[in-house]
Amino acid sequence: MGSEIPLKLPFIDFTNLDQNTKNDDWNSTKSQVHRALEEFGCFEATFANIPPDLQTSVFDSLQELFDLPLQTKLKNRSTKPFHGYVGQYPMVPLYESMGIDDAPIPDKAESFTKILWPEGNPKFSKTIQEFSEKLSKLDQMVRIMILESLGLEKYMDEHMGSTNYLLRVMKYKGPETNDSKLGLNSHTDKNIVTILHQNQVDGLEVQTKSGNWIKVQPSPNSFIVMIGDSLYAWTNGRLHSPYHQVMMSGDKARYSLGLFSIPKAGYVVKAPPEVVDEEHPLIFKPFDHVEFLQFYYTEAGQRAQSALKTYCGAWTNGRLHSPYHQVMMSGDKARYSLGLFSIPKAGYVVKAPPEVVDEEHPLIFKPFDHVEFLQFYYTEAGQRAQSALKTYCGV
Ligand SMILES: O=C(O)CCC(=O)C(=O)O
Numbered sequence: 084m085g086s087e088i089p090l091k092l093p094f095i096d097f098t099n100l101d102q103n104t105k106n107d108d109w110n111s112t113k114s115q116v117h118r119a120l121e122e123f124g125c126f127e128a129t130f131a132n133i134p135p136d137l138q139t140s141v142f143d144s145l146q147e148l149f150d151l152p153l154q155t156k157l158k159n160r161s162t163k164p165f166h167g168y169v170g171q172y173p174m175v176p177l178y179e180s181m182g183i184d185d186a187p188i189p190d191k192a193e194s195f196t197k198i199l200w201p202e203g204n205p206k207f208s209k210t211i212q213e214f215s216e217k218l219s220k221l222d223q224m225v226r227i228m229i230l231e232s233l234g235l236e237k238y239m240d241e242h243m244g245s246t247n248y249l250l251r252v253m254k255y256k257g258p259e260t261n262d263s264k265l266g267l268n269s270h271t272d273k274n275i276v277t278i279l280h281q282n283q284v285d286g287l288e289v290q291t292k293s294g295n296w297i298k299v300q301p302s303p304n305s306f307i308v309m310i311g312d313s314l315y316a317w318t319n320g321r322l323h324s325p326y327h328q329v330m331m332s333g334d335k336a337r338y339s340l341g342l343f344s345i346p347k348a349g350y351v352v353k354a355p356p357e358v359v360d361e362e363h364p365l366i367f368k369p370f371d372h373v374e375f376l377q378f379y380y381t382e383a384g385q386r387a388q389s390a391l392k393t394y395c396g397a398w399t400n401g402r403l404h405s406p407y408h409q410v411m412m413s414g415d416k417a418r419y420s421l422g423l424f425s426i427p428k429a430g431y432v433v434k435a436p437p438e439v440v441d442e443e444h445p446l447i448f449k450p451f452d453h454v455e456f457l458q459f460y461y462t463e464a465g466q467r468a469q470s471a472l473k474t475y476c477g478v
């Protein structure tokens with residue numbers, strides 16, 4: 084399947100759209116959005132709502148912020164994981180970021196600014212607030228289109244009212260080499276929708292369902308729209324939440340911003356009955372997003388193949404872990420390798436023995452024939468599933 088798909092994200096024009104005018108343009112854009120999010124979980128968008136001078140001042144503001152002394156930046160703390168200052172991590176030495184909760188709300192943007200500049204910095208707080216507020220209109224249009232295209236209009240108010248916004252601003256130092264260096268580890272976003280914008284230094288890579296990496300090269304005025312795991316769960320897997328990472332080379336710093344729509348604390352993410360049927364059995368049990376995030380940042384959450392699956396799925400009798408792995412290459416030498424695989428014989432039914440199943444560890448996977456499972460794995464549905472085994476025989 085992968086070879087026919089060009090390694091470029093779909094490009095969708097939102098320039099003349101208005102959520103209050105549902106004309107032919109709206110409907111055709113909506114179909115493009117739906118197709119892009121089913122296949123890639125991601126697309127590049129143009130959106131005329133952000134004037135060029137605001138884009139320029141936003142990157143000036145980011146530079147001003149990251150140029151502050153480390154001691155000052157560390158003052159931005161948060162009880163929520165990944166919302167405060169993040170940086171100086173040996174695993175991702177090029178990366179620094181700051182979270183600004185509810186950035187579209189003027190008072191919130193101002194109180195964040197006061198933490199870093201106690202004497203105030205009106206230009207910074209106005210720039211950040213205006214940019215987030217204008218960009219949140221794109222998040223809203225995309226989410227309205229998603230609900231309409233899935234026939235879930237009746238949940239519109241509940242869905243739109245159940246989130247708030249986090250603006251995360253990021254700096255990646257240039258590694259000062261032409262070799263590709265890790266800027267940010269491969270991950271899926273955990274929220275609803277993410278919208279990313281960058282200065283003209285590329286680095287974002289998005290993985291396709293067939294495992295190829297698209298090197299994203301957005302045009303100066305465009306935005307990358309991406310689905311997070313919470314929307315993947317709420318749509319019961321109808322939309323894809325892609326793995327993505329940042330790889331850096333050269334000596335220029337990359338500045339980027341992400342506007343994240345996030346389920347509010349206490350809101351339980353639960354797929355509506357309209358997206359659950361015999362062909363699409365429920366993938367995840369309902370979950371509280373904040374509790375899920377807390378789990379994600381525990382050691383078990385970080386180790387898990389899919390944190391959401393571990394958190395919500397009934398697979399706690401997976402006593403041993405089967406890790407995701409990949410191969411990354413550089414240089415000019417060929418790598419040869421061998422693997423010796425012990426494989427269940429055809430006809431042998433894999434079934435957890437009763438000794439590993441108890442009240443604390445209920446059965447995760449129904450007994451399955453390995454050859455039939457492999458046959459499923461190589462169908463399109465199997466390839467799309469986050470975990471083919473869970474989709475094939477999850478209890
Ligand atoms: O910097 C970027 O473009 C990506 C950042 C990202 O993936 C994240 O903050 O979740």
Ligand SMILES: [Fe+2]
Nearest residue numbers: 270271272327
């Ligand atoms: Fe991300």
